[in-house]
Amino acid sequence: MVQLVVEKRNGETSLVELEPGGNVMQAMVDQGISEIAALCGGACACATCHIYIAEQDVGRLMPASPVELDLLDALIYRKDTSRLACQIIVQHGSNPIHMVVAPEE
Amino acid sequence: MTFILNTWYCGGWASDLMEKPKSITICGEAIMLFRDSAGAAYAMEDRCPHRFAPLSQGKVIGDRIQCPYHGLEFDRRGACVFNPHGKQVIPARQPLKTYAVHEQNGVLWIWMGAPEQADESKVLKLDFLDDGRYLVLKGHFMVKANYQLLNDNLLDLSHVPYIHPTTVGMPPKHVVRKVTYKAHADAESVYTERFLPDVAPTAQFLGLFKPETGDIHLHLTWRAPSSFHLDLSIVPCGTPKRTTIEPDDQAMLIPGAHLMVPETADTTHYFYAVSRNADITNEEKTVAMRALYKQTLLDEDMPMIEACHRLMRGRELMELKPLVLESDLGSMLARKIINKLLAKQNSAHATDNVTETIE
Numbered sequence: 001m002v003q004l005v006v007e008k009r010n011g012e013t014s015l016v017e018l019e020p021g022g023n024v025m026q027a028m029v030d031q032g033i034s035e036i037a038a039l040c041g042g043a044c045a046c047a048t049c050h051i052y053i054a055e056q057d058v059g060r061l062m063p064a065s066p067v068e069l070d071l072l073d074a075l076i077y078r079k080d081t082s083r084l085a086c087q088i089i090v091q092h093g094s095n096p097i098h099m100v101v102a103p104e105e
Numbered sequence: 106m107t108f109i110l111n112t113w114y115c116g117g118w119a120s121d122l123m124e125k126p127k128s129i130t131i132c133g134e135a136i137m138l139f140r141d142s143a144g145a146a147y148a149m150e151d152r153c154p155h156r157f158a159p160l161s162q163g164k165v166i167g168d169r170i171q172c173p174y175h176g177l178e179f180d181r182r183g184a185c186v187f188n189p190h191g192k193q194v195i196p197a198r199q200p201l202k203t204y205a206v207h208e209q210n211g212v213l214w215i216w217m218g219a220p221e222q223a224d225e226s227k228v229l230k231l232d233f234l235d236d237g238r239y240l241v242l243k244g245h246f247m248v249k250a251n252y253q254l255l256n257d258n259l260l261d262l263s264h265v266p267y268i269h270p271t272t273v274g275m276p277p278k279h280v281v282r283k284v285t286y287k288a289h290a291d292a293e294s295v296y297t298e299r300f301l302p303d304v305a306p307t308a309q310f311l312g313l314f315k316p317e318t319g320d321i322h323l324h325l326t327w328r329a330p331s332s333f334h335l336d337l338s339i340v341p342c343g344t345p346k347r348t349t350i351e352p353d354d355q356a357m358l359i360p361g362a363h364l365m366v367p368e369t370a371d372t373t374h375y376f377y378a379v380s381r382n383a384d385i386t387n388e389e390k391t392v393a394m395r396a397l398y399k400q401t402l403l404d405e406d407m408p409m410i411e412a413c414h415r416l417m418r419g420r421e422l423m424e425l426k427p428l429v430l431e432s433d434l435g436s437m438l439a440r441k442i443i444n445k446l447l448a449k450q451n452s453a454h455a456t457d458n459v460t461e462t463i464e
Contacts, residue, residue, distance in 0.1 A: 040429035045437050048429075067434065070290040074441035076448045105423070105444055 003096035025086035054098035111218035115364035128161035240385035250414035260435035331365035
């Protein structure tokens with residue numbers, strides 16, 4: 001299992017677990033992170049699963065595609081560590097990945 | 106603030122503004138357009154500061170506009186320069202609000218923000234509009250819907266087989282599985298590409314494309330907040346997309362411009378220009394072309410968009426948590442770019458206010 005440590009908008013932290021090869025957005029939605037609206041269901045079209053990855057964990061993820069980058073660039077709360085959770089597939093790893101749910105646009 | 110102001114909106118077709126002034130409401134502001142004695146276009150507040158009469162119903166006298174109600178005259182900078190009454194005194198007063206105007210490709214572009222910030226490099230290029238190789242038809246109508254729904258309509262053309270099966274599209278069974286779609290964006294534009302390989306030409310090619318089937322390319326440019334250039338063409342199957350063609354080429358180019366201009370949050374001006382490069386002197390084809398686009402836009406698109414607007418009851422699309430499909434990428438990018446530009450404008454506005462308070 002890979003562990004995600006997710007800081008929600010109210011500052012509370014939740015632990016989310018998924019199998020290697022699993023989709024971060026899907027795991028968050030399935031495990032009750034209701035702030036992740038995921039209106040497009042993972043099609044990389046709505047940017048409502050915007051998260052910030054902790055700096056030390058950014059390099060552990062596959063880089064964003066051009067479409068994901070276009071969507072991120074159009075967001076008000078874009079940061080260098082922004083990602084769309086639906087575009088992240090986790091690999092094996094013993095340390096948890098830390099992330100923060102971005103503000104609603 | 107609901108509207109992006111530091112941007113260009115179409116204020117009308119240049120050919121529609123002659124000796125008589127015109128009025129148009131953009132982003133809730135009533136604006137008068139007129140030409141001076143040299144033919145240059147000017148735009149200012151359409152309201153005389155005396156009894157608030159519409160100056161656009163007045164007369165142009167040389168480089169001045171005369172109010173139709175009591176005859177006060179205003180110069181091109183919006184200052185009252187003549188009072189025909191009594192001792193002809195003109196009380197000191199701020200001039201009327203003026204707007205920067207830029208005439209390009211036969212479009213009168215109006216900058217709604219501070220005139221000194223007007224940036225002409227941001228005007229959308231629509232070169233086909235004054236290229237003699239095209240026959241161009243222009244029009245304008247009003248829509249009872251928010252302008253962003255009109256953006257969505259063009260940025261998500263997956264509606265075409267359903268709403269326009271016999272006009273600018275073909276029935277779903279012929280195309281839905283064949284279409285490929287791409288979208289990308291930069292800071293103030295979205296670009297989408299639809300490709301339909303090996304399809305029968307749609308009615309908008311007016312029977313002028315000879316082969317039985319062809320490849321249709323639609324490259325669309327959206328410039329924030331609501332101006333579109335449609336680069337639409339059909340080419341013989343398997344041949345590359347063209348931007349210009351030689352006389353014996355069977356390809357056909359029909360570029361278009363769709364310029365949405367918010368009048369209010371619930372009403373929008375729709376300026377459109379459609380064109381063709383083939384058989385441009387054929388009157389019969391031109392009549393058919395006019396009827397086709399009238400049906401497409403006024404009878405097919407507008408009733409649907411207005412119905413959606415009514416059912417949304419003034420709420421923002423994202424607030425209603427819509428189902429978002431892969432084919433919505435272009436419209437989602439545009440909506441986010443608009444949000445971001447509005448946030449930037451509102452924070453600049455807030456900073457201005459803070460500075461004023463400190464001083």
